[in-house]
Amino acid sequence: MRHDPYYILGVKRDATQKDIQSAFRKLAKKHHPDLNPGDRPAEERFKEISTAYELLSDEQKRARFDRGEIDMSGAEQAPRHYYRDYASASGPSDPYHNSASFADFGETEDPFSAFFSRRTSGGQFRSKGQDRYFSMAVDFLDAVNGAKTHVMLPDGITLDVQIPAGTRDGQTLRLGGKGEPGVGGGPPGDALIEVHVPPHRFFQRDGDDIRLELPISLDEAVLGAKIRAPTPTGPVTLTVPPYSNSGKILRLKDKGVPKRGGGRGDLFVILKIVLPDTPDPRLIALMREWSEASRQDPRKSMGAAP
Template sequence: MRDPYDVLGVSKTADEAEIKRAYRKLAKKLHPDANASDPKAQDRFAELNTAHEILEDKEKRAQYDRGEIDAEGKPKAPEFTGFRGGGPRRGPGGFSGYDGDTIFESFSFGPEGARRSSGRGGGGGFEDIGDIFGFGRQRRSAGGGFAPQPGADMEITLPVSFEEAAEGASKRVGLPNGKQIDIKIAAGTREGHRMRLKGQGEPSAMGGPPGDAYVTISYAPHPIFERDGDDLRQNVDVALADAVLGAKVRVPTLKGAVELAIPAWTSGGRTFRLRGKGLPTASGGHGDLLVRTNLVLPKDKDGDLEALMKKLREQAD
C-alpha cells in the first residue's frame, strides 16, 4: 500500500479542505463505474478510500505521521529482537506459514447467518460458522495460566456503490496476509455495517490464534447521484420547449431509468420526488430520489425564439 499522501497527491501539510477536494476529484476519476474495462479499477479505488479514511480522521492521521499505524491503518507490530532470533518470520507477501489450500475463502451474510467456504479439498460446499460473530477470545488457559496472545485484529473499509448497497453484490477483498476473501453484500446493506471475520486477522507472534478482521461498509462517491441522508439527489436537463409545453424525460435510478412526467410551464430548479428510489433505510425501506430540473436552451441560436423573448420582455416592462 502506498503512502496515503502520495495516493491523494497532497503534501503532508495539507489541510482538511485540500484533502477533501483531492479525494472528490480522484473519486470521480477512479470510480469503477467510470473504468469498467480496467480490471485494476476496484483495487485503485479501494486504495484511494483507505488513504482518505486515514487522512480525513485527525487521530488516525496523527498516528500515521508518528509511525504508529501503516498505510492500511493497521497498528505496526513491535520488534521482538530477543525472541526466537528477531521476531516472526515474514515472507515476500507478509507473514509466512500459510498452506496453499487456505489462500482463498468465501463468506456470505444473509438471513441464514454467516457461512464460509474454502479452497480446501474434501466435502466442499459451505460449513456453518455461526460463531463468527460476538465471541471473544480467551486469554486464560484451562489450568489458570495465560494462553499465548492472539494476533492483532485488522480493520478494513469496503467501499460499495449505491447500486450494490441497494441490490446486493459479491465483493472480493484482499487481506494483507495474502488471502482473498469474497464477501456477499446483502440487498439493503447500509453504510457503517460492520462484519467480524473470525480468525482472518494478523497471525500471532507468540504461537496464539490469529486475530480477527473487521469489515466496515462505506458508500463510494457516485458519478450521478448526490447523497442526502437516505435520499439521493440528481439534476436532469429539460429542454426549454419541454418545460413550456410539458413532456416525459428519462431519469436514471439505482434500479434503471424511469420516465418522469414534466408538467407544462415547469420552471428551472423545480424538484420532483420519486418515492422509494433512494438508499436503504434503517427501517428496511428506501429513501427517495429528488430530481431537480435544469432548463437547457437550444444548441443553435433561434431568431424566432429571440424575437419572442424580446416581446415578452417588452410586455413585462
C-alpha cells in the same frame, strides 16, 4: 526510518492502540490501491502501512519490536547487549547484582513468554486472535443496492465480501474468523473492512434519500412532458408538470436507499432548465417578441426592479 513502524504510521512510540488505528485508517484511505488504480508507489506504500499496522496492533509483537527482538517484518533480531556486559562491579555490592536468584532479562527467555508457556502447557490459556483492519472502495450503486465483491489483502489473500444494501461511506464491515489465528486453540480474529464510497456522477446521497439534478429542455418546462429519469434501481418515466421552473422538486417515493428496518428512502428530482447547445435563431426571435409583450420581472419581490 522506513523500517520503523512508528515512523511509517506517523505516531509516537507511546501511542495508544486507538491512536495507531486512527493513523492507519487515515493513511489506508489515502493510499489504498482501489482508490489509486495503476499507481504502483501507492500500492507499495499501502503494503508498507499495512505491515507496520499489523505489527503495532499486536501488543506482543509490538513489545518484542520495542525490545529489539524482532524487526518490522517479524524476523528475529540478533540479541542486544545488556547492562551486565558493561558492569564492572560484582557480588552483593554490585548495584546490578540480583540476590533473588533470578537471571537477568537479557540472558534468559522473555519472562512474559514463560508465563504464557506455563498457561498454555496445561491447555488452560486460550485467546482470540487479533483483528485485522483493511479498507476498500465500493461503487456508489453497489453500496446503495448491495453487491458481492472481493478484496485483496496485502498478503495476497482474497476475501469474498457481501456489501449490504444501504452501506454508508466510512462504515466498517466485519468478516468473522478472517483475522489472525487464535492462541492456544482460541478462535481466529476478525477482518474489519472500512468502506469508502466515491461520489456518483449525478446521484447525491442524503441519509436514506437521494437527490438528482435532472436537466430538462425549455419546451418541456413550459409545456410539460413525460421524460425518462435514472434511479438507483433503473430508469423510470416521470411527469414534468407544465410551467415548471428550474429548482422545482419532484418526489419519487421508495426510489432511494434501502433502510435497515425495511422500506426505502425517496428520490428527490430537482429540475434544471437547459437551453440548446447551439443558439437557435427562431427561439431568440420568439423570446424577443415574448419579452416585449410580457415585460415580466422575476426579481420584483427582491426589490431589484430598475
